[in-house]
Amino acid sequence: MAKGDKGRTSAVLDRMLTLEVVRVTERAAVAAARLRGRGDEKAADQAAVDAMRRELNRLPIKGTVVIGEGERDEAPMLYIGEAVGTGEGPKVDIALDPLEGTTICAKNLPNSLAVLALSEGGGLLNAPDVYMDKIAIGPGYPPGLVDLDASPAENIAALAKAKGVPVGEITACIMDRTRHEALIEAVRATGAAIRLIGDGDVAGVIHTTDPDETGIDIYIGIGGAPEGVLAAAALRCIGGQMQGRLILDTEEKRARAKRMGVLEPNKKYDLTEMASGDVFFAATGVTDGNFLDGVAFKRDRIETHTVVMRSSTGTVRFIKSTHLDFSKFEND
DSSP: OOHHHHHHHHHHHHHHTTHHHHHHHHHHHHHHHTTTTSSOHHHHHHHHHHHHHHHHTTSSSEEEEEESSSOTTTOSSSOTTOEESOSOSOEEEEEEEEEEOHHHHHHTOSOOEEEEEEEETTOBOOOOSSEEEEEEEOSSSOTTOSOTTSOHHHHHHHHHHHHTSOGGGOEEEEEOOGGGHHHHHHHHHHTOEEEEESSOHHHHHHGGGOHHHHOOOEEEEEEEHHHHHHHHHHHHHHOOEEEEEEEOOSHHHHHHHHHTTOOOTTOOEEHHHHBOSSEEEEEEESSOOSSSOOOEEOSSOEEEEEEEEETTTTEEEEEEEEEOOGGGGTTO
């Protein structure tokens, strides 16, 4: 990217820290929240996708979806490789999950989000829709404190020592999946506590950044690779450490990854390899959670709660919005 192009990109990202980008996740969150607790995951997800795509196409960018709803033959919109924005402005890579935690939303459980990350071109790992092995902790620790290749006992002991607390005061967040049975047993054997979550590992990773509020010190386990990149984008802005490794356990997955530019199938990615350069992350709560309040429908207004972060400035803004004009959401 030429120097002038990079400057124009930064200028657009500066403007995006206004309500323009907040509206993207707000619209998706409100659309999904209308179907909160209705038990229909597909309908809630589709509503969020439709709303997010409409708002993205109003932004003054040449955006390319690098993390989206799937590959083109699997997703009719917001697919990997789809162009979004007005087509006027700099090239921007986009990672998104219009409804992070579809099951959570359908059951009206905590921590469902509408999520969006943007970077300068090439800043986000173009990961296929496969599983990723992940480990993450929040800010304030020595670099390299935890490692994906270390045992759970080693990582938890190192974290407890750095935090200055007994191992019994550490809490690990792990997705409640059969594949994690051995991991859960190993963590419990250390004496540490576990917070099991059914879905929503982007929120799970972000929760490590504020353990005093969320009660979560470390995230460990296997989840979606797209969610891993989104979580890495958030940590690049808010601080923390993260590593991830794609699980490419079939020839078909390895071939897909290669087509997307992944040349080292066993590579262990660190935080800056998953999200580099000037990164912007935004999320709006769909359901109430530890980090954000969910959408509130009042008789005369809609209330939303959004966080907007930027890596180059280290800025984290929480925005509570009151929407009095319901017509803005009529198509959602």
